[in-house]
Amino acid sequence: MWKKIWSVSRNEFRALFKEKTFILLLIIFILMTIFSTYIGWSTKNTIEKVYQETVIKLKESGISEMPLDTFLITSVLSILKNMIVYIFLIGSLLAIIIGHSSFMRDRIAGISKIVFSRTISRKEFIIGKIIGIFNVLALIISVSFIISYVSIILVTGHPFSGNETIKLLIFYVISLAYLIIFAILGLFFAISSRSESLALVKPIIIWIVISFVLPQLTSALNPNALLNPVSIQEAVPHSRFFAIIQEVIKPFSLSENYKELGSALLGVKPVDTNGIQILINNSAGILLMLASIGFLIYGSIFSMKKFDFCEEEVDE
Amino acid sequence: MNNSKSIIAVIARKEYRDSIKSKLFLTLVSFLIILIVVSIVVSSFDFKSQVADYKSSVKILEDMGKSSEIPSMPQFFPLKSMRGVIEYIEIIGAIIGIILGYLSISREKGKRTLQLVLSRPVRIADIITGKFIGNSFLVLLVLLAGLFSAFFIIWGIGGLLLNVIEVVKLLLVFIFSYLYIMFFFCLSSMLSLWFKSLSNALIICFIIWLIFVLIIPQIGDTMDPDNQIPGGFFKSMNIDKTREEEIMAKFITYETTRNAIEESSITKHYERLNFAITGIKEKYNGKDLRFIIKDSWKDLVWVFSFLLAAYFIEYAILSNKRLILNGD
Numbered sequence: 001m002w003k004k005i006w007s008v009s010r011n012e013f014r015a016l017f018k019e020k021t022f023i024l025l026l027i028i029f030i031l032m033t034i035f036s037t038y039i040g041w042s043t044k045n046t047i048e049k050v051y052q053e054t055v056i057k058l059k060e061s062g063i064s065e066m067p068l069d070t071f072l073i074t075s076v077l078s079i080l081k082n083m084i085v086y087i088f089l090i091g092s093l094l095a096i097i098i099g100h101s102s103f104m105r106d107r108i109a110g111i112s113k114i115v116f117s118r119t120i121s122r123k124e125f126i127i128g129k130i131i132g133i134f135n136v137l138a139l140i141i142s143v144s145f146i147i148s149y150v151s152i153i154l155v156t157g158h159p160f161s162g163n164e165t166i167k168l169l170i171f172y173v174i175s176l177a178y179l180i181i182f183a184i185l186g187l188f189f190a191i192s193s194r195s196e197s198l199a200l201v202k203p204i205i206i207w208i209v210i211s212f213v214l215p216q217l218t219s220a221l222n223p224n225a226l227l228n229p230v231s232i233q234e235a236v237p238h239s240r241f242f243a244i245i246q247e248v249i250k251p252f253s254l255s256e257n258y259k260e261l262g263s264a265l266l267g268v269k270p271v272d273t274n275g276i277q278i279l280i281n282n283s284a285g286i287l288l289m290l291a292s293i294g295f296l297i298y299g300s301i302f303s304m305k306k307f308d309f310c311e312e313e314v315d316e
Numbered sequence: 317m318n319n320s321k322s323i324i325a326v327i328a329r330k331e332y333r334d335s336i337k338s339k340l341f342l343t344l345v346s347f348l349i350i351l352i353v354v355s356i357v358v359s360s361f362d363f364k365s366q367v368a369d370y371k372s373s374v375k376i377l378e379d380m381g382k383s384s385e386i387p388s389m390p391q392f393f394p395l396k397s398m399r400g401v402i403e404y405i406e407i408i409g410a411i412i413g414i415i416l417g418y419l420s421i422s423r424e425k426g427k428r429t430l431q432l433v434l435s436r437p438v439r440i441a442d443i444i445t446g447k448f449i450g451n452s453f454l455v456l457l458v459l460l461a462g463l464f465s466a467f468f469i470i471w472g473i474g475g476l477l478l479n480v481i482e483v484v485k486l487l488l489v490f491i492f493s494y495l496y497i498m499f500f501f502c503l504s505s506m507l508s509l510w511f512k513s514l515s516n517a518l519i520i521c522f523i524i525w526l527i528f529v530l531i532i533p534q535i536g537d538t539m540d541p542d543n544q545i546p547g548g549f550f551k552s553m554n555i556d557k558t559r560e561e562e563i564m565a566k567f568i569t570y571e572t573t574r575n576a577i578e579e580s581s582i583t584k585h586y587e588r589l590n591f592a593i594t595g596i597k598e599k600y601n602g603k604d605l606r607f608i609i610k611d612s613w614k615d616l617v618w619v620f621s622f623l624l625a626a627y628f629i630e631y632a633i634l635s636n637k638r639l640i641l642n643g644d
Binding site: 035198 | 339340343344347351354355358400403404406407408411415418419422514515516518519522523526530531533534535537538539541544549550553554555559562563564566567570
């Protein structure tokens with residue numbers, strides 16, 4: 001069984017690797033990571049200087065007690081805070097495209113019609129596909145991790161501590177889990193939808209609900225406020241109405257659990273906890289992610305069993 | 317000329333009929349309308365809740381005999397509750413434009429009808445204009461539904477009937493939203509014409525959408541020094557607007573770069589324009605329309621230029637008949 005699954009996953013990995021879109025997505029991810037470090041570093045430098053200028057202005061006006069420079073005590077990893085937003089918004093959307101093209105490619109080429117003339121079950125086929133997608137995403141995330149690690153050392157000139165390395169590693173593992181959810185979502189709709197474009201738009205609608213609508217319902221933050229990792233920190237209910245909604249919806253909001261976990265790991269808020277403790281504190285969020293992955297794998301296997309291999313051709 | 321007009325009308329009518337039957341389009345439109353309703357309902361409830369909290373604080377202060385310390389009551393500016401709506405149009409309105417543009421070309425490519433039409437004495441400008449007008453009707457219809465929903469929710473839940481000036485401002489938001497969505501329509505139909513694979517065209521279009529709608533505004537926003545602390549850096553340092561401007565004048569290169577990044581996105585221009593019109597940007601709240609337009613006309617020119625550029629590039633691509641005839 002595993003030999004067949006391994007064969008499908010290797011084939012999937014190669015197919016995705018050969019596609020122009022994959023190269024494009026990899027480039028986007030690399031650029032995202034480099035931008036994230038550069039913007040974080042440049043902004044941190046500038047805000048430090050703005051703080052110094054502000055202190056001078058306050059001293060000139062006779063104020064002697066200065067507010068604390070909070071930027072000095074934040075973790076060096078906080079330079080990467082934009083990565084949280086890039087992964088939960090951009091990475092997840094790109095993961096949908098990878099999942100979508102993984103099965104849609106076979107449907108359009110007619111491979112799904114002939115592949116089962118071989119001794120391979122539908123379950124083995126789809127598990128192989130999911131492992132192939134996982135390998136591709138793991139490769140992208142590993143490249144991103146290495147770029148983040150090296151670029152931070154380059155811009156700050158300081159090596160990481162062991163605790164910070166572990167936190168960065170955990171952040172990327174959690175991000176990989178988050179991306180897999182969306183990739184399998186894309187795969188699920190590529191199997192279950194009759195039309196090619198609907199198969200892409202349906203998971204995008206779910207992505208919008210998870211990324212924008214649920215956070216708006218729980219915190220009244222408007223969609224664009226979610227693009228700023230600092231605004232996300234403000235996402236606390238400021239009225240009874242939102243406090244009630246937050247209590248009910250937030251435990252099921254994937255994006256918010258991911259953002260909280262990411263912010264804690266990258267030290268966006270100055271807290272001194274180790275990576276393992278952060279994982280324990282956010283265990284509910286991690287369970288939600290794992291449950292979503294399990295549920296979607298089951299859904300994909302189920303819809304694969306129902307899939308009609310005799311379909312004439314995929315509708316546009 | 318009359319013949320050309322009738323050709324345009326025929327193409328426009330066909331486009332309208334085809335798209336309105338599309339499940340994909342209907343799904344997205346229903347989703348956008350739901351989001352518009354949710355967004356305004358949420359901000360109306362939020363405001364009602366704030367007023368209730370204010371009243372209970374006032375009662376506590378009065379019971380304690382501290383009537384002089386009562387703060388002013390929170391004011392409701394109905395158009396400000398449109399913020400979520402504008403931001404959803406930025407995101408989903410653009411997707412609707414992309415899907416309409418994609419459908420418009422994919423139907424022709426799938427049935428190879430474009431080759432047939434081009435073999436007849438039909439001008440390329442007529443095809444492009446016909447498609448543009450047909451889809452414009454659809455976009456206007458969707459926006460009109462959103463506009464009415466916004467008007468009645470503000471009235472029904474917020475308890476405020478918009479005055480004439482506010483209705484005019486709402487109509488302007490409606491017109492700018494139309495221009496914005498039609499840019500994405502032209503972009504998508506242009507790419508669907510250009511690429512042999514429709515699936516690749518759609519993916520590239522979504523990547524451009526990501527760059528314009530999410531990445532560029534995100535970079536500009538996170539680079540803003542004032543956005544580095546929840547609630548604002550200068551507010552946390554008790555610095556007023558004048559002194560903030562004096563400090564930031566020393567970082568002019570940084571600010572110019574940040575602004576240039578934002579200006580390269582049509583979404584940011586659309587947002588600035590609408591935030592000015594609706595008074596979401598405090599500087600324009602309650603201001604005369606002439607003052608707002610005088611200050612924001614450049615953003616309007618940018619939005620219009622983006623749309624015109626996409627329209628003419630699409631025209632240029634379709635003019636290259638060989639590309640269409642060899643396409644899949």
